[in-house]
Amino acid sequence: MLRKGLVRPQLDDPATVTVLGALAAALSLVPLGAGAVVGTIQGLVGAALVLLTGQALRLALRPSPAQDAGPTARMERWAWTIALSLATPVLGAFVLDVGPGGIARAGWAVLLGAVTVVAAGVAWFRGDRPGARPRLRLPGPRAVVTTAATVVILGLALTLGVNSAAAVPAASFTELSLVPRDTDAVTGVPVADPSGLALVTVRSSEDRDRGYHLELQNQAGVTVQVVALQLAPGESWEQDVRVPVSRAVLYRDPDREPYRQVWSGEP
Amino acid sequence: VTAVLAVSRPARAIPEEASRSLLPALAPVVAFGLLLVCVGYAGGRSGSAPAETAYWAGQLTIFVPVVWRLLAIRGPGTREEPEIVGLVLLVGAAYFAAKFAYAPLDLAFNDEFQHWRTAEDMLVTGRLFDYNYALPISPYYPGLESVTVAVVQLTGLSIFYAGVLVVGAARIVFTAALYLLVRRVSGSARVAGIASLLFTTAYYYKSILAMFIYTNLALPFLVLVLCTAVRLTTRRPLQGERRTWIVLGVLVAVTVVTHHLTSYLLILALGLVGVLHLYRGQPGAGWRLLALAGAGVACVTAWLVFVAPQTIGYLAPAATSLLDGVREAGSGATPTQGGLLHTPVVDRVMSYGGVLAVVVALPLAWWRIRRTQRDRPWALALLLASATFYAVPVIRLVSASGTEHAARLTNYVLIPVASVLAVAAVELLDSPRRRNRGFAVAVAVAVATVVMVGGITSGWPQYWERLPSGRTLVSGSESGVGPEGLAAGYWAQEMLPDGRRIAADSNNVTLMGPLGQQNMLHGMAPLYYGTQVDEVTSFIRLYAVQYVVVDLRLARQLPVDGEYFPDDPLASRHDRPIPLEELTKFDRLPGARRVFDGGDIVIYDTRGVSHAP
Numbered sequence: 009m010l011r012k013g014l015v016r017p018q019l020d021d022p023a024t025v026t027v028l029g030a031l032a033a034a035l036s037l038v039p040l041g042a043g044a045v046v047g048t049i050q051g052l053v054g055a056a057l058v059l060l061t062g063q064a065l066r067l068a069l070r071p072s073p074a075q076d077a078g079p080t081a082r083m084e085r086w087a088w089t090i091a092l093s094l095a096t097p098v099l100g101a102f103v104l105d106v107g108p109g110g111i112a113r114a115g116w117a118v119l120l121g122a123v124t125v126v127a128a129g130v131a132w133f134r135g136d137r138p139g140a141r142p143r144l145r146l147p148g149p150r151a152v153v154t155t156a157a158t159v160v161i162l163g164l165a166l167t168l169g170v171n172s173a174a175a176v177p178a179a180s181f182t183e184l185s186l187v188p189r190d191t192d193a194v195t196g197v198p199v200a201d202p203s204g205l206a207l208v209t210v211r212s213s214e215d216r217d218r219g220y221h222l223e224l225q226n227q228a229g230v231t232v233q234v235v236a237l238q239l240a241p242g243e244s245w246e247q248d249v250r251v252p253v254s255r256a257v258l259y260r261d262p263d264r265e266p267y268r269q270v271w272s273g274e275p
Numbered sequence: 276v277t278a279v280l281a282v283s284r285p286a287r288a289i290p291e292e293a294s295r296s297l298l299p300a301l302a303p304v305v306a307f308g309l310l311l312v313c314v315g316y317a318g319g320r321s322g323s324a325p326a327e328t329a330y331w332a333g334q335l336t337i338f339v340p341v342v343w344r345l346l347a348i349r350g351p352g353t354r355e356e357p358e359i360v361g362l363v364l365l366v367g368a369a370y371f372a373a374k375f376a377y378a379p380l381d382l383a384f385n386d387e388f389q390h391w392r393t394a395e396d397m398l399v400t401g402r403l404f405d406y407n408y409a410l411p412i413s414p415y416y417p418g419l420e421s422v423t424v425a426v427v428q429l430t431g432l433s434i435f436y437a438g439v440l441v442v443g444a445a446r447i448v449f450t451a452a453l454y455l456l457v458r459r460v461s462g463s464a465r466v467a468g469i470a471s472l473l474f475t476t477a478y479y480y481k482s483i484l485a486m487f488i489y490t491n492l493a494l495p496f497l498v499l500v501l502c503t504a505v506r507l508t509t510r511r512p513l514q515g516e517r518r519t520w521i522v523l524g525v526l527v528a529v530t531v532v533t534h535h536l537t538s539y540l541l542i543l544a545l546g547l548v549g550v551l552h553l554y555r556g557q558p559g560a561g562w563r564l565l566a567l568a569g570a571g572v573a574c575v576t577a578w579l580v581f582v583a584p585q586t587i588g589y590l591a592p593a594a595t596s597l598l599d600g601v602r603e604a605g606s607g608a609t610p611t612q613g614g615l616l617h618t619p620v621v622d623r624v625m626s627y628g629g630v631l632a633v634v635v636a637l638p639l640a641w642w643r644i645r646r647t648q649r650d651r652p653w654a655l656a657l658l659l660a661s662a663t664f665y666a667v668p669v670i671r672l673v674s675a676s677g678t679e680h681a682a683r684l685t686n687y688v689l690i691p692v693a694s695v696l697a698v699a700a701v702e703l704l705d706s707p708r709r710r711n712r713g714f715a716v717a718v719a720v721a722v723a724t725v726v727m728v729g730g731i732t733s734g735w736p737q738y739w740e741r742l743p744s745g746r747t748l749v750s751g752s753e754s755g756v757g758p759e760g761l762a763a764g765y766w767a768q769e770m771l772p773d774g775r776r777i778a779a780d781s782n783n784v785t786l787m788g789p790l791g792q793q794n795m796l797h798g799m800a801p802l803y804y805g806t807q808v809d810e811v812t813s814f815i816r817l818y819a820v821q822y823v824v825v826d827l828r829l830a831r832q833l834p835v836d837g838e839y840f841p842d843d844p845l846a847s848r849h850d851r852p853i854p855l856e857e858l859t860k861f862d863r864l865p866g867a868r869r870v871f872d873g874g875d876i877v878i879y880d881t882r883g884v885s886h887a888p
Binding site for chain 2: 036047050051052053054055057058069070071078079080083084086087090091093094095097098099100101102105109110111112113116117120150151154155157158161162164165166168169170171172173174175176177178179181182183184185186187188207209211213258268269270271272273
């Protein structure tokens, strides 16, 4: 039995899709700034633009029955909207790739916005209009209870899945590296006149702030420089060193044993 | 779930009987099954003992009630169609959610990292076709990455979460398209529902088919093309035929630029159905389908010639390995590669049981439906295509990567197999001479459950990581991905030029290639097993090895998959970890520079040994 209720948004109306598509494309072109709320809005607008493209193309190409209200037809229409939403960027990437701006946010906004407006416009000019305005059917109490139960259980399941993965103790470690600058970092071509320069890097992935002592040694194992470091998790420190430094030994405070060691000369 | 329930509500024209839908009752049950699976995952991460029990209970809870319901319905299920559609979507969503819960924070599978690299390069350079050392063919089939990059750039999500959305959307399209294809071919909602559910028993359905991998975008388009092509074979004049051709052309093009093998199989399928239409005296439909297949051939040829000629070289080794294995087995020799499964006894029993059930059921199904379906070209095509299932056990036994190739084959083969078995099951259960229908339904449910369990035990993840681990396992695929390996991979990307020739163990090959953009060498095991300086030096020079990655955890753990390195000559023969001295010997190797020390992972620059630049 149908119940009277809220008016269903007319996403089968080409005019509505045109307006929403143009709006989503315009908003995607505007730099909205940072922040969680703005990020969420940006995410929703972007996702809507992708989906509206598929919806507009479905209205223009009509690969599925237009007005049939059966569950199969409804599922088919949704499947086509999603499929065409996926297909458009697949082919659109080739267009953006040959354009001057390349594959970038603005390019997608313009391309998907244009496809949406043109496709919905084709459907509109053809005279396609949605039928009688359907109304949202409010579910009965039984459906509300079972839907609520399903949503709650599903939510519990996914929360458990995510939280148990996040709760796995992270490994606690620090990286030390000593990389001679004897090749071009981009091309990999050996540098013609190596100056004996090397880059020492310490990167902390420890579970808390840590203090370190870094000893830089020459080929004979004599310490030529000692650096005291304090790094928070995720922080790194780096410095260029020159010959005669060819070895770096890292001590993690208060340990007296070497924690990490690297060398660029003969062992 | 709400959408599913909304979809399932009876439409105006449907009689009152259809409101006795079990969907409202089964939806929470399926969700509870998912919860049990997630309890199993949480137990696996924390090392709790009953985790495996919870996992299996969850898998059975998702599958058994639904398959029972679909088999128990009488007739074609037209009145129950809202419920059937709801159940099919629900189960597809539940399995996708279960895969997400397995690795909900980041990518974890080798192939996913390879496609991540292609997407990352597109984001960084803003261009297609950058070189990908981990999977060189990937940039030439950029469909999945293109959509994902669009979502990343428009929404601000990471590649991982954008990929989840894209593959999830593709899963919805696939589920709907498969249902619609079988619905149109069989004319029965119940057959379509059962076939859709049986497809979920495919070896990779619950894992790899829900990952960030290019097949998973192409496969839905393959099924959607077939589903739409059914309309081209209708006897009555087709409304909007020109538009249908446009849509089909777009979908074929999308499939071609997204995944090589899937596009070839699509062309084969269209060709087969077209020929069968000609054979059955329906030339109009037959030529239409052959024209579509011809358009597909033109697209593929153009793509191979002008964009991705390296595809042939990429696919050739797999085909060669398979043919060599078949030839070897045909000559009576014991295959040197492939062979029987090396899994726990219960897993083996269920794996072989699942294959055996289908192997036995298929001829019975063919016999059962031979008279009712033989004049229908689409059904006949499914029937013929289902025979390729017999290649699955053969490939498993003779191919170098038998289990993997067989599992990949089921991604496609199970479409016709599930359809044929579903038609036969409905005919068998609805036979007017059928007595004791309840018992017959119970037997059918039991067989389907064996196939489902066999699909899990034969599929992915492997048994040692069916539940996610709370620690990094040596040679452990998803459970081999840990923060230290990831950090070393990113270090290589930042500090080393692209494409250096690097030796590493299995775990680090998986990460260093895609994350580090390095040329990971295979067959490097002798470098690690060798104990003499001269021997190691000669090996490094012979293969021009520029960097060597040493993971000291190899001296503490046995490899869970039997081999420490790709192409490990001692595979499955390790009875103790590698001695620590064999790993630390590089500290004393003349000319080797120890350039990275991350604790467990150490990287040596061996250009001074190999004299490679």
